Amino acid sequence: MAEVDVQDEGIVIGEGVLLDARPTSFANRVLAALIDLVVLAVVVVLLLLVAFRVVMLAPDQDVLQITFVVLMVTVLVVLPTTVDTLTRGRSLGKLAVGIRIVRDDGGPIRFRQALVRALVGVPELWLTAGSVALITSLVNPQGKRLGDLLAGTYAVRVRGRQQKPSVVVMPPFLAGWATSADVARLPDGLALEARQLLGRAAGLHPGSRHALGQRLAGEVARYVSPGPPPGTHPEAFLAAVLATRRDREYAASTRAAERAAVESATLHRLPHGVPDPAR
Template sequence: MSTVTGWQHGGPADGVVIGEGVRLDTRPASVASRLLAALLDVLALLVAAIVVDFVLGQVQLPLDEHTGRILSVVSLVAVVLVLPTTVETLSRGRSLGKLIAGVRIVRDDGGPITFRHAFVRALTGVLELWGTLGSVALLVALVHPTGKRIGDVLAGTHAARVRTPAPVRRPVEMPLPLAGWAAHADVVRLPDGLALAVRQFLARADRLHPASRVELGTRLSAELATYVSPPPPPGTHPEAFLAAVLAERRRRETDVELERVRRVEEEARLLRRLPHGVPDPAA
């Protein structure tokens, strides 16, 4: 069985659909969002550095010049390497600035990052961000298709939007000419990946290139026809066939669920009944 990955043939990709038919809503974050998150992170680091410097000044440790230099280097490494790596690892890609800007660092396959990814990003950032004041990272992000900086390319990660409003999923309408056929058709259980691919196709069909729309609709209808008997009336449009099957599938599943709820309520009512001959005070 084939599976749609994004939208092939030039359609817009509002996410990633992996081989199992699972849609990963990992839309790349804009460069502006990443820039805002970076500025907020730098501000947070500066505040932390000021607090640490103030505390060390109050303690007034007796340090010689050599020890002071070592402490300065250690503090610098902690700020530009250890702290960013620790924060991104523990938060699974969400620092304070990214949390406010609605950005998360994820792997290229949409999964959460690990210590390795965070360390490579932070290590690269020593030169890419701190060494060039972020100019190299900004230029690379502007020209990269998904807004990656060099650290993301080396680590295999990207910045994803996580506060995107959830799309409103409207139920598929039953085409009236096919209502009678669908009510008597035998529709076996559809594979989850195929059902998801058909639902996504119908939701985005009007945004696809006309040739891609015809090709993909025809392919999905041929794939779906193996699970439906008898076939639709001759001359049925592929998209109408797909919509009829999904709408009928939803109707039957709803009827089954309503019947299950009714049986559960009936069984609960019988269990609450008192033995025969005992008056029911609620009656």
């Protein structure tokens, strides 16, 4: 699950990229689409040259039809899906105007979202000359086209360069309790909510901050035994739990790597008495 952290009106995704949480303008999307269309036209010309060579080598009606179908599927579905998946929603046009396609929760799009957008784009963009996408984008408050509605995505503006994610620090007065506490693995969604709260707590309304902290602390407490000392602030408790899980998982992975290195050395060691020419 991709990690996202809300800061003011921006979203810091797991890659450390700060995004504007508000949808980008319709003009920016149109400009990005025009740039992508120019790039696609160049790619189509190159593919047509390759297809022409194939047809010339095997001048048959069936070969011509198969080549045409493969070319259309590649241009309309395979290329958009591949580009959006590999770039996480940042084609060349979107990169040029500084926007990015993200999921509704702010995370980077995956293969499924990219494929849905490409498949819906065939009738929405190509068969209707973009008229359906134009109308949908103008009507939708977030500027979504039909493919975005079905894929659960929208376009946001990249507001800055990569930033270092904030580090959760163990509260010193809870270090002793955390050493002996049994802290189970938290569900990804719950751990994400706790990290988001700690990252944006300073910008929240005091009442909302307190209510959210109490709720998350109550949910996290079900995975911790014994509970924290009486009177512990909810945010301090959440920070202690997240820091404990992080440190323990890191220690476990370190021990596993050390054991693997020892086992590897043992397996590659020559039998007793046999000289090792590598030494």
